[in-house]
Amino acid sequence: MSLVLTGRGDTARLSKATQQRVKEAAAKLNYVPNRLARGLRSRATRAITVVVPSLQNPFFAEVVGQAQEYGDEKGYSVNVMVASSVESSRRVLSYLAGRSVDGVLLGVDSEPVYDLIKQLLGRGVACATLQAGANLPKEVPNISIDLEAGGALATNHLIGLGHTRIGYITEFTNRTHRKYLGYKRALEAKGFDLRDRWFATGKNTMAGGADAMASLLGQSGLDRPTAVFAYNDLMAIGALRVLKEAGIKVPHDFAVVGFDGTSVGAFTNPALTTVTHQRNAVAIEVLFSMLEHAKKILRKYEVPISLTIRESCGASIGAFAKG
Amino acid sequence: MSLVLTGRGDTARLSKATQQRVKEAAAKLNYVPNRLARGLRSRATRAITVVVPSLQNPFFAEVVGQAQEYGDEKGYSVNVMVASSVESSRRVLSYLAGRSVDGVLLGVDSEPVYDLIKQLLGRGVACATLQAGANLPKEVPNISIDLEAGGALATNHLIGLGHTRIGYITEFTNRTHRKYLGYKRALEAKGFDLRDRWFATGKNTMAGGADAMASLLGQSGLDRPTAVFAYNDLMAIGALRVLKEAGIKVPHDFAVVGFDGTSVGAFTNPALTTVTHQRNAVAIEVLFSMLEHAKKILRKYEVPISLTIRESCGASIGAFAKG
DNA sequence: ATGAAAGCGCTAACAC
């Protein structure tokens, strides 16, 4: 009976007629298998969960969209859970350790949840992460990009355009994170200043980007940067907005670079120049190969980055910036 | 044993000491309950799923975020599934009928899935919908807004600003949907033209909004509209982008109104004037009261709408439009 | 106040 419904009637040993008969009966009775019972017995749910810190961030919305398409193709259900803090990450991961899905794509990362990731693995849930820290349990493939190179790429683009006073806006208040390090490295390589006041923080949202940018603009004259590198596209969009409100024309008078290469950046005014990468596609494939073939998987994938040049930096530095 | 872990040790009849003992043992053994087994036995998973057509649409991303917060508070896990077509909606709803969650918040609607909604109900899964059609099974609360009034609200705002040639961009190719009807009603009430060529369609994405807007702009001179009402904020953002590329200044030379009142509209350049509503909050509350109290629930909730006036329409009609 | 047993709805393994 269950052989038919599982779609393995052929490979097994059932006559077409019987299969037909079973299917009709199921349809007539409006039969729906109980996923819970099925998963409990067969130890497989054919479902995965993508865990993201926020869906407001178009980067993660895009990751989910891609996972969704890929899962549909492979016959997996994909669902999404959002974990916006360490506590909610713990909650979500504990939940997932309860074997409600076969695999987890982790878009959140923080050291204090690594114990739970180990637990997930221990319970047989496959795992892959997008950009995790160094202490990630070794069995988990980490699909990452070189954030430091990305920071340098963005900053060098700005430098190449003639900017010397380049700000940085981010959610992190510390100055040890890798995008910052790349930004710093690029600036120092040219002997440019790296002033404290060109570093501004805000929440990792459009509003937070606006806040951070506003604090950068609070500075006057030569102290004020002529360009800014934003932690991600989300914050860059906030920055663009504040610049517009301040009457500063981008890119004529100010340049902005984002990070993540989200497609929404093609629709901002001006369109956003941004550091692009394809972590998501790789991560999704890796996770599914773990599920389907229980394949030996590399521990670390470093996906290449590139710069998508759109409008927000212009080709050269404008009048305002020179002043 | 399970009494403790379910957190009902007190209400039952277990001594504090025993509870403590059990908890310690659980922690030591790294015990994680199997959700599948638990759900199977207790017929409740304390989880809900929000089904949305797309997460690129900030409106749905916001719905999910709110559901997430509310769920956290109530001790429910919330997950999200995306169903971008009728087939994938059927797939998702069938999946959900397998009792993997207690409740479903439906952000997708189409007549051909109503049989599956019935099935969900039949299997004891609570359901609430955001804006469903008239033939929705009667047991399902429908949290909706008056789309027609919304269309009229947007259009009248434009009319009030002096526009007479007002276009409409949407994903729907038919002219029977309610936002269109509202737009039409407003225009006809003033005796204004309602030309075929002012109606343009594109996919329900930023790119689709851009396509539709581009086809509107293909028209010359007096045939060209001076304002456009977009089906939603997503398409409006696409329209804004095309207008920018065409060198048409918004709001000086052209006006745009969106729909949904998403917060991203506050960050576009220019910031988007849009029809706002709060379906989501109400829907989430309704769904949870069904889950928690098995309360008798109204069949239909009509949530009020309003207009959020930002920049994209200006205060008056510009020079270009007059020409 | 506690331990033991039954069984949720399935599928895997085994007998025919």
Next chain:
DNA sequence: GTGTTAGCGCTTTCAT
């Protein structure tokens, strides 16, 4: 090729 059985890991119920 087809019917039967055991049991996945829990919670609920019943017996002590």
